[in-house]
Amino acid sequence: MLAPLTDGPPPAGYSREGALGSVYRTNGVPGTRPLYSCLIGADSFPSLLADCEGRQVVGVLGWVYGARPATPATAVLYRCHTGQNDHFASRDPACEGRIVEGTQGHLIIG
Structure with a gap:
């Protein structure tokens, strides 16, 4: 069963x-x-780290592909930072011009 990442x-x-x-x-x-x-x-x-990189763990959002599978269609999820203590997730490899902190797996799209 799939869940949108925006629950x-x-x-x-x-x-x-x-x-x-x-x-x-x-x-x-x-x-x-x-x-x-x-x-x-x-x-x-x-x-992607179970210890949240030493920060507070809220829970599991869901399961993502670690690498792009042949099917289904996926897109890379990037973790981004504004530089002002504010993170956000994006599918834009440039994080909308903000700081790219890395990839967080592949989301199912379509």
Whole structure:
């Protein structure tokens, strides 16, 4: 079963710009790994590391492909930073002109 990466309302002061793609809700799909929701203070960010890189672990967002599979169609998820203690996720390799912190797996699209 798939879940959009945009489940739940956005935090106060933010707006949803659209779905980035979907993740698997449960483990067991070959080639996937968990994507975690993490916190630094009030700032949330995605991480592929179970310990959230030493930060607070909120939980598992879902399971993403570690590498691009032949099928289904996927897009790379990038973790981005504004430089002002604010992270966001994007499918833009340039993070909309902000700081690129790395890839976070492949989301299912289409």
